[in-house]
Amino acid sequence: MDLGLIIYALNLASIYALMAIGISILWSSVGMINMAHGATFATSGYAAWFVSGALKPAIAATFGKTVMASVMMASVVMLSAVLAGAFCGAVIYALAFLPIHDKPNYSVRSLIITLALNIGVVQSLLWYFGPRNRGLPKVFGFGRWELLDTKIRYDQAGTIVGASLVMILTLAWLRYSRRGLEVRAMMQNAEGAAYSGISRQATALPVLMLTGALAGVAAALLSQTIFVSPTAGVIPLVKGLTIALLGGLGSVSGAVAAAILIGFLEAIVGVIPFLGQRYVMFATFSFIILVLIFRPRGIGGLLDNTRE
Amino acid sequence: MTVKTYYKVRRRPWEYKLSPDGKVARNRLRLPFTRRHFLKWRDAYNPKSLKRERRLADKKPLWWTIGLLAFVVVTPFLSNSMISIAAIFCIYASINLLWTLIVGTAGIFSLATLAIVGVSGYAAAASNVFLGLPWPFILLVGPMVGFVAGSILAAPSTRLDGLYYALLTMGVAEICRVFVTQLRSLTQTNGAITQVDSFIPEDWFLQRPGLLLGFAGAFCLLLGSLLLWRLINSERLGLLLRTAKTGREDEAFAEAVGIDFRRARLTVFVLSSSALGLVGGFYAMYFKSISPNIFSLDQLLLLFAMMVIGGLGRAEGAVVGAAIVTLIDKGFIEIGPLRIILVAAIMLVVTIFAREGLTGVRDQFRDFRKRKSGERRAQRTEKGGEAMPEEAVEVHDK
Amino acid sequence: MFKQSRRLFLRSSAAMGVALSVASAAAALEPIVIGIPAAQSGPVGVADHQDWTNGAMMAIEELNANGGVLGRPLEAKIIDLDMLSPEGNVAGFQSLIEAGAHAIASAFTIIPQPAMDTAAPSGIPYVHGNTSTVNVDLYKGDPHKYRNVFQLDVAEKWYGSGFVRFMSDLKASGQWKPKNNKVHIVQGQISYTQLISQATQEAVAQTDGEWEVVSITDIQFPVQDWAPVIRALQETDAGAIMIDHWVAAELAAFAQQYAYDPVPGALVYLQYGPSQPEFLDLAAGAGEGMVWGTVYGVYADESGTAFREKYKDKYPGTMGMVYTGGGYDAVNILADAWESVGDPSNFDAVGDYIRNIEYRGINGFYKIDPETNSGISYPNMVDDPEAGQAHLFFQVQDDEHRIIAPSPFAETDFRLAPWM
Known part of the structure; x- marks a missing residue:
């Protein structure tokens, strides 16, 4: 294994981790499996494409071809994706949480509603924007560095650094802010949190918006490597869900560990000559099944820690 | 001086009741070899008229018969494409019923339903195309493979719970899909096995007589699934499982009274899997081909949407949901992607407003009415709401 | 850029529909219906099918502007094809045949057998650009049954x-x-x-x-x-x-x-x-x-260039280079066949005409190879x-x-x- 492979694996892992953490936090605090995470991903990508396309002339006119222009462009792409993601989170809150959170069968019904949202949004995007993929402006620019005889593309490095930064910020928010404390209280014991006066309704909104924004960041970062399309969210959703489960739902560190494991597994399987790219999914799921047989609650989830 | 309102007290004046001769002893037909009756007739004396009245306490069998009869009588007069849609509906409804048995009755959250259908269908089709077994054996190979696949998949279900098991089964489906698409001998056809022999003669295939024959077969399949559903749910197995249905406490209780609910769950799982294997074989024969699309997540979600719209865990829900979604998905292909958005919208609205799908709306409305009438009764009571039922209290923001 | 292509396309096809209904009311004649099964909601092939539909609609509009075929207007019936599953293919083709289509013009489907089996019994002329060996093998297995299923281009090999x-x-x-x-x-x-x-x-x-x-x-x-x-x-x-x-x-x-x-x-x-x-x-x-x-691209010769310009006028932006011309040629071939046969409902006569066709379209010269019921490739054949x-x-x-x-x-x- 050489550095190039490690970079490739980390690149995959950081995108997966962004998705998986969102799903994991949401499940343990709000008790919702968010199937609309893929739709959030795709919508954020389109929002970033639309806004950056609209603002491109203005930025070019103001800053010309300076470094400032690319910095502005990068922040426009990121900001629009994050805002769109947060907005999607708010929509999910309004449709899949608020009307039914105190009604029977809440967890199954919220799963179904988010699933319906996912299907509906993906098809609406396809219907409105057409089947063509869209390219986002390359915020990290084109090119690569040579490091220890290995080529590292800008977008790979940018994705790894950006994702790690966002994750650290999120964890810091959870750790040090008042809201974060409330969310963690809900993650540990929802009933206990309710007894100590933490409102579920009031906490669910920021959590949903935060996880939506994480999906937005993932969309903006992944779109540096591939393109924005209506079905772009499917793979990240499936990967995010499986990794969140593999990590043990509700365990943030478990999710990160699982993302890194799967990232490396995919990278390594991809270069083994007789396996190759076509057996990547095969190997991933075989690995997950194996882990689940030996550790029924995933990697991070100790039996009592995870939510029942 | 307040005006007093009087409320009429009587039971279901609109309901049609038979008035049998009170002097004749009742003689009821029983199902052969069992002590069961065909229909749930209940007799009672009307206290006012002192006449004997007989009414049907459970009308579901009646609705089922009327619905299925109407369906089977009307379908042969429809257009060719409607007949195929009807047949596809029968196949989907059967799969949904068997899935409901696994998810609802056995309480195992499996997403490998279509994977079992697919694996058995592929095995059965391969036995016909590559080994040259004649077509009646497809109906044998299918269930056998389904039985084996079900037994293997059932093993981890006692160890894993809920979502983790769902993930595992999703992984199995994905592995099946990748495996089939990688098979080099099927590369030519994109992983599909084609030209499977069928109970529909070659010359009739996709023509009127063939379509009718196919529909007849699919309808029999649906009847078979309904029968299996009924047999499992109303016999001992269903009773055992209902004891351990809702949660940890129930499971503990069932264990304490000596019910081996795990074993019962596995039995239902394996039984349904065998039946799913039969559906798989039938599917391969009906279309004379089977493609890897059967393992795809999209197809699974479509079936899930059906169950959810109809109502999870109910036989009528599985069938009604399959009818609605199949009609929209296959019948409205002219409106393009809009129809998928329509399915999603129906799913969304139904789930937000109905707690157990469309077929649960009636019960939900009754509960609602009961609650409202309880609230009103509470307001009427002069003593200040003693009779207020518990449901009238909504805890705001628990 | 060809922004919001779908809306544009929907709008134009809606406008087409209106124009057609006016035309047919004036002519008081039954339109000739071309069924186009196009993937619109699936995960793959949507862009190619869009190209094909655009090309076909262009040909239909042109033909209608010139008075239609046999004095009758042409009408496209477009449905959303789920081309990955057998039931999707069967449902799509069946609904077109039942809607009274006189021919089916399809870009491609991933599993051709159910589609061909649905089309074959009715004898409806079914022209497509599947570019696949599977079609050819199926045709060779039963040349009579699949006589009216034509692969306009050649197998992918x-x-x-x-x-x-x-x-x-x-x-x-x-x-x-x-x-x-x-x-x-x-x-x-x-x-x-x-x-x-x-x-x-x-x-x-x-x-x-x-x-x-x-x-x-x-x-x-x-x-x-x-x-x-x-x-x-x-x-x-x-x-x-x-x-x-x-x-x-x-x-x-x-x-x-x-x-x-x-x-x-x-x-x-x-x-x-x-x-x-x-x-x-x-x-x-x-x-x-x-x-x-x-093997099936839009030429850059005189007629090809003219087509490219017309296409870009109608659908601005970058143009697809394969199925745009394919859809256009397919409709024109069908129109030729109907014009000379005289009765679009006589499927076998139309099929016979296409079998013996010699037509120079914008994607090249069309001649059906009797061995395979598909086109001929230069310089490979x-x-x-x-x-x-x-x-x-x-x-x-x-x-x-x-x-x-x-x-x-x-x-x-x-x-x-x-x-x-």
């Missing part, structure tokens, strides 16, 4: 021999001096790409060492990142690289990553995917110098440029697709790519 011939010709002409005789194939997993890869390997084996396949890398749709593939390419360091994959967006992603990490001196050949309009837009210049081919559809090779030059081979249809010469 001709891509293989055509590519090897192209390389040898290019080398012989001196425009390209390969640095070695190695060929590296990167193959997708569907039947189409697999058969092309097999055919290429066979054709290479027959060159007696002029070329040699040294490495085959497998990829799986969807390709998230091409980094491992590019590493493999560099390790092999072959003189010619064949990316046997068909999804335009992923090929564009490949182009971007490859352009900054190229294999020096290698000829890069992509499968027909770049024909889809999005390739140039997405690659954003990175596709420069890459070669791609199609015949030597006369005007006796078949040319296997066109394009190169991206100055951010435009330019035909570089075969010579009778070439617009320009091969140009060395930036990394060569």
Whole structure:
């Protein structure tokens, strides 16, 4: 294994981790499996494409071809994706949480509603924007560095650094802010949190918006490597869900560990000559099944820690 | 001086009741070899008229018969494409019923339903195309493979719970899909096995007589699934499982009274899997081909949407949901992607407003009415709401 | 850019519908219905089907403007085809046949058997651009049953021999001096790409060492990142690289990553995917110098150029290079058949006419090979440029697709790519 492979694996892992953490936090605090995470991903990508396309002339006119222009462009792409993601989170809150959170069968019904949202949004995007993929402006620019005889593309490095930064910020928010404390209280014991006066309704909104924004960041970062399309969210959703489960739902560190494991597994399987790219999914799921047989609650989830 | 309102007290004046001769002893037909009756007739004396009245306490069998009869009588007069849609509906409804048995009755959250259908269908089709077994054996190979696949998949279900098991089964489906698409001998056809022999003669295939024959077969399949559903749910197995249905406490209780609910769950799982294997074989024969699309997540979600719209865990829900979604998905292909958005919208609205799908709306409305009438009764009571039922209290923001 | 293509398309087709109903009310004649099963909601092929539909609608509009066919207006009936599953194909084709379509014109379906089996019993003329061997095998199995199912282009296996011939010709002409005789194939997993890869390997084996396949890398749709593939390419360091994959967006992603990490001196050949309009837009210049081919492409000769201009007027933006012309030709062939047969409901007579057709469209010369019930490819099957559809090779030059081979249809010469 050489550095190039490690970079490739980390690149995959950081995108997966962004998705998986969102799903994991949401499940343990709000008790919702968010199937609309893929739709959030795709919508954020389109929002970033639309806004950056609209603002491109203005930025070019103001800053010309300076470094400032690319910095502005990068922040426009990121900001629009994050805002769109947060907005999607708010929509999910309004449709899949608020009307039914105190009604029977809440967890199954919220799963179904988010699933319906996912299907509906993906098809609406396809219907409105057409089947063509869209390219986002390359915020990290084109090119690569040579490091220890290995080529590292800008977008790979940018994705790894950006994702790690966002994750650290999120964890810091959870750790040090008042809201974060409330969310963690809900993650540990929802009933206990309710007894100590933490409102579920009031906490669910920021959590949903935060996880939506994480999906937005993932969309903006992944779109540096591939393109924005209506079905772009499917793979990240499936990967995010499986990794969140593999990590043990509700365990943030478990999710990160699982993302890194799967990232490396995919990278390594991809270069083994007789396996190759076509057996990547095969190997991933075989690995997950194996882990689940030996550790029924995933990697991070100790039996009592995870939510029942 | 307040005006007093009087409320009429009587039971279901609109309901049609038979008035049998009170002097004749009742003689009821029983199902052969069992002590069961065909229909749930209940007799009672009307206290006012002192006449004997007989009414049907459970009308579901009646609705089922009327619905299925109407369906089977009307379908042969429809257009060719409607007949195929009807047949596809029968196949989907059967799969949904068997899935409901696994998810609802056995309480195992499996997403490998279509994977079992697919694996058995592929095995059965391969036995016909590559080994040259004649077509009646497809109906044998299918269930056998389904039985084996079900037994293997059932093993981890006692160890894993809920979502983790769902993930595992999703992984199995994905592995099946990748495996089939990688098979080099099927590369030519994109992983599909084609030209499977069928109970529909070659010359009739996709023509009127063939379509009718196919529909007849699919309808029999649906009847078979309904029968299996009924047999499992109303016999001992269903009773055992209902004891351990809702949660940890129930499971503990069932264990304490000596019910081996795990074993019962596995039995239902394996039984349904065998039946799913039969559906798989039938599917391969009906279309004379089977493609890897059967393992795809999209197809699974479509079936899930059906169950959810109809109502999870109910036989009528599985069938009604399959009818609605199949009609929209296959019948409205002219409106393009809009129809998928329509399915999603129906799913969304139904789930937000109905707690157990469309077929649960009636019960939900009754509960609602009961609650409202309880609230009103509470307001009427002069003593200040003693009779207020518990449901009238909504805890705001628990 | 061709923004919001779907809305534009919907609007134009709605307008068409109105125009048609007015026309038919005036003529008081039953329209002739062409069924177009197009994937609109599926995960794959939506862009190609959109191209086909656009081309077909253009032909229909033109024909209607000239008074229709047999004095009757043409009408398109478009449905959303789920082309991945047997039930989807059956439902789609059945509904078209029952809606009274007089012919079916389809770009392609992934599993042809159910579609053909649904169409065959009614005898409805079914013309398509499946580009697949499976059709040919099915037809050979029962030529009478499938007599009216016509593959307008040729089976995909001709891509293989055509590519090897192209390389040898290019080398012989001196425009390209390969640095070695190695060929590296990167193959997708569907039947189409697999058969092309097999055919290429066979054709290479027959060159007696002029070329040699040294490495085959497998990829799986969807390709998230091409980094491992590019590493493999560099390790092999072959003189010619064949990316046997068909999804335009992923090929564009490949182009971007490859352009900054190229294999020096290698000829890069992509499968027909770049024909889809999005390739140039997405690659954003990175596709420069890459070669791609199609057995069913829009020519750049006089009629082809005229078509391209008309098409761009109607559907502004980058134009698809394969199925646009295909849909246009298909409708015109059907119209010819109806015009000379006189009765669109006489399916067998229409079928007979198409079987013996000699038609020069914008995608080449159409003649149905009785062996396979599909088209004829130049130079793979015949030597006369005007006796078949040319296997066109394009190169991206100055951010435009330019035909570089075969010579009778070439617009320009091969140009060395930036990394060569």
